[in-house]
Amino acid sequence: MLRGLLRSLFGLRPTLDLHGLGVPEAIAETERFLRAAAAAGEKEVRIIYGKGRGSPGGVGVLRAVIPRWLENEGAPLVRRIERDLDPTGDDGAVRVWLA
Numbered sequence: 307m308l309r310g311l312l313r314s315l316f317g318l319r320p321t322l323d324l325h326g327l328g329v330p331e332a333i334a335e336t337e338r339f340l341r342a343a344a345a346a347g348e349k350e351v352r353i354i355y356g357k358g359r360g361s362p363g364g365v366g367v368l369r370a371v372i373p374r375w376l377e378n379e380g381a382p383l384v385r386r387i388e389r390d391l392d393p394t395g396d397d398g399a400v401r402v403w404l405a
Contacts, residue, residue, distance in 0.1 A: 319401075321354060329367060336353060339351065344383060349404060350402065350404065383404065385404060
C-alpha cells in the first residue's frame with residue numbers, strides 16, 4: 307500500500323527499457339514484463355523502446371514493432387496504450403494500462 311501511495315505521489319511506474327534488444331527479444335521481454343506486472347497488481351507501466359537515433363538510417367525498428375504488438379498480440383494484456391512524449395514532442399516510449 308505504501309509503495310502504491312509513493313508511486314502515485316511521485317508519478318512513478320514500473321518501467322521496461324528495451325534499448326539494445328532485437329525484435330524477438332524485445333517482444334519476449336515485453337510480454338514477460340506485462341504478465342509479471344499484472345500478476346503483481348500493477349495498473350500502469352511504461353515501456354521504453356527508443357527513438358531509433360542509433361539505428362541504421364535513424365529509424366528505430368522497435369518504435370514501430372512494440373506499439374503494434376501491444377495493439378495486436380498483446381491486446382489481451384492491455385486496456386489502453388498512450389505514446390509517452392518527451393519535452394521535444396517526440397516519442398520513444400509508451401504508457402500501458404493493464405487489463
